[in-house]
Amino acid sequence: MTSVLDLVPEEVRPPARVSAPRPRRAVPDSFLLTTGLFEQDVAGYWPPDSHEEHELIWPERGVVTILVDGRLSTVLPGSGLWISRGVVHETHSVPGAAFRTTFFTPEAWTPAWNATAPVKVNAAVRQLLVHLARTGMPREERLRAQQVCIDMLEPLASHDITVPIPRDPRIRELVDSVLQNPAGEHSLEQWAYMLNVSTRTITRAFSADVAMSFAQWRRLVRIRAACGLLAEGKSVTTAGRRVGYGTTSAFVAAFRKVVGCTPGELLADV
Template sequence: MSADDGQASCVQASHVHEEHAVFWAVRGVASDLEVAGIQRSLAPGQGLFVPAGTPHGASRASTTALVVLFVDPGAWVEAPTQVASVVVNAALRELLVHLAEFAMPKEQRLRAQRVCLDLIADEPHVSLALPVPRDPRIEVIARAILSDPADDRSLEDWAYLTSASARTVVRAFRAETGMTFAEWRSCARMSAAVELLGEGIPVGVVARRVGYATASAFSAAFHRMMGRPPHRFLPERGVDVR
């Protein structure tokens, strides 16, 4: 088991590792991870298990909050068999940082590593997968919404602006993302919301920034999609992991 900040071992271009990888955010929100062509956003406490051999790309920027933990497949026979959301709670983060920064006898380190694996728990509906379309007919729409999630133009409006038919836009979104336009926009809004909440921005302000008229409507939609209320994605207090 080894931890790395992604600077050397992971690159933005798609690649694979012989080891399993567990990605997590050391601070704030990390949204610069792509696994099997799907963008992922990880808020504090969230992790993503990526099995050995799975194509992925991760930011090498010095500002990234993303950290990756590598695990020898032979050392973790209980590991998930596919990409899965996991919990990386404060206790696990502190222990991983301690293992990365301090030397200790081999047997003690092995015991601590086993504790780390035991602390990683399954947590469905915790990380947000956002497929970004590549089809040029709708990529411009997707990029515009990603830059301004509060943009409330209808599918027909977007079709007119891009000189395409509404039917073409509908089919392209379904083919490229597996979602309807409305479903994809909701996912994009929640992805933006997770990032804003991770920066400590109040729920009411986040609601307006991602296109909801009221905090209650946003909270209901967020809880329905993410499985947790928005306030659970605000930064943890009293935990300082560097």
């Protein structure tokens, strides 16, 4: 079965270079940050890469999924994923997404956090970052505006929807299937039969790789997928059914258990 992590065929991926020059920094000298604007009519894919500067990936419209440190993070409008310099990450965007990548000069970074983390990107910050990307202005004025953007960013304590990816080859088919179709209803026993392994083998693999049960992991996958549907404007009932919940109440209960709030509260916060 094709892996969800292998969305781009090998034959159309750019060839790996044996040696490459040191990448040029995106932020111009003496400035604090710069933002790139991306509009995608079709699904987008950016292969594993790292940068010389800190990076914040944040959607203005649609959903962006980022694979970093063996975890899939779904980033919704109103939030972003902070990725420290040198950290390898892989990015996917849904069709119709509009997302931004803001790079920050490491030497000028003043907030306390430096690890990969979800960040709140409120409307004022989003508008100012886009304005800076599109508008010329005197150097001192630009520097003041850039510092304001940095000062207004804050870690997002809740709504951190990430999914660790088990690496045990014995359950690779199961993992790929659930990621591609979160609504699938196969039980642990059914998967054991299809994979020709024992239920204990599957349980141990999940425990060793991601420190959770198969049921807990599948619930996390479903809620992550549901967040993407909600961000696209689907109703709570529709999103719940599409990821495998037969009733809205069951979906809301599972959502609250994973995210810490209801779907309505999450959307209100972004």
